[in-house]
Amino acid sequence: MSKVNIIGPSMPNIPWEERPEGHKDVLWRYSQNPVIPRDLLPNSNSIFNSAVVPYEDGFAGVFRCDDRNRYMRLHAGFSKDGLSWEINPEPITFECDDPEIGNFIEGYDPRVCWIEDRFVVTWCNLYHGPTIGVAYTHDFKTFHQMENAFLPYNRNGVMFPRKINGNYAMLSRPSDTGHTPFGDIFYSESPDMEFWGRHRHVMAPMGGWQSKKVGAGPIPIETSEGWLMIYHGVLNSCNGFVYAFGAALLDLEQPWKVLYRSEPYLLQPSTLYECVGDVPNVAFPCASLVDAETGRIAIYYGAADTVTAVAFGYVDEIIEFVKNNSRVE
Numbered sequence: 486m487s488k489v490n491i492i493g494p495s496m497p498n499i500p501w502e503e504r505p506e507g508h509k510d511v512l513w514r515y516s517q518n519p520v521i522p523r524d525l526l527p528n529s530n531s532i533f534n535s536a537v538v539p540y541e542d543g544f545a546g547v548f549r550c551d552d553r554n555r556y557m558r559l560h561a562g563f564s565k566d567g568l569s570w571e572i573n574p575e576p577i578t579f580e581c582d583d584p585e586i587g588n589f590i591e592g593y594d595p596r597v598c599w600i601e602d603r604f605v606v607t608w609c610n611l612y613h614g615p616t617i618g619v620a621y622t623h624d625f626k627t628f629h630q631m632e633n634a635f636l637p638y639n640r641n642g643v644m645f646p647r648k649i650n651g652n653y654a655m656l657s658r659p660s661d662t663g664h665t666p667f668g669d670i671f672y673s674e675s676p677d678m679e680f681w682g683r684h685r686h687v688m689a690p691m692g693g694w695q696s697k698k699v700g701a702g703p704i705p706i707e708t709s710e711g712w713l714m715i716y717h718g719v720l721n722s723c724n725g726f727v728y729a730f731g732a733a734l735l736d737l738e739q740p741w742k743v744l745y746r747s748e749p750y751l752l753q754p755s756t757l758y759e760c761v762g763d764v765p766n767v768a769f770p771c772a773s774l775v776d777a778e779t780g781r782i783a784i785y786y787g788a789a790d791t792v793t794a795v796a797f798g799y800v801d802e803i804i805e806f807v808k809n810n811s812r813v814e
């Protein structure tokens with residue numbers, strides 16, 4: 486039984502593996518990682534930074550599959566157990582009233598959020614530079630694309646799973662045309678998911694593993710302690726960027742107010758599949774599954790921009806860790 490109150494569904498079929506004996510960290514990796522190999526599809530170079538949700542009696546998701554031209558594509562996929570995935574070999578074709586928006590060039594780093602009566606997909610959409618694409622689906626077969634949320638340049642658009650103060654709400658991270666050497670998380674609201682405004686600053690990079698830039702990861706989890714936001718942080722090493730992840734608690738009604746923030750990371754690239762790949766030293770979370778009953782959480786993250794991995798933990802323990810190791814500037 487979870488100690489904190491988690492607002493969300495019970496998920497008795499959540500993918501799960503017990504904490505290995507003697508393991509002291511808050512999160513532990515699935516022993517069979519990576520769950521999605523780079524060559525699952527005939528034409529895939531890599532499958533990573535992807536989003537999964539509970540769907541019907543199993544799970545569905547939107548996957549970043551870079552093809553063998555190294556074009557970044559979004560594919561739908563399905564799974565009975567959340568660990569073994571069938572991904573459609575063809576990318577998603579989005580239906581859109583305006584071809585100016587619908588004919589985007591490439592899409593990557595999707596998030597999927599159940600809100601009201603539909604799944605809303607947000608992703609980094611190349612439209613004269615990266616910005617936030619938005620679409621919705623009911624069945625992971627037909628996807629209706631809406632207006633891009635923001636002007637370029639922006640990445641890591643992450644919806645909240647309910648309206649806040651009467652408006653839809655999204656986190657994002659304004660950026661530049663390249664591999665952006667900066668990045669703060671911002672909060673924006675919209676009455677209709679088309680026009681976004683009331684932008685508020687949430688958090689800036691801090692020291693250490695999160696000193697270069699930060700960006701929201703999975704859909705924030707609503708708890709009695711605040712919104713649990715798992716986010717990636719980037720350190721600029723002499724050998725390039727290192728992507729690790731941590732967590733923060735945001736105020737429930739004013740989510741731009743950070744209540745607690747983990748000064749140490751929760752997970753840092755340390756295994757072979759996180760440290761070796763197309764982009765070494767990357768652990769990039771884009772989704773989580775949570776069982777509100779037990780507090781079990783399965784975090785899905787891209788490893789080394791090549792494969793998809795899962796880490797397990799308990800929401801209670803993550804919150805305790807964030808509170809006990811917090812620094813808010």
Ligand code: BMA
Nearest residue numbers: 534594664728764767769790
């Ligand atoms: C970011 C994004 C992510 C990627 C990361 C590490 O800028 O492109 O998709 O995982 O860099 O390469």
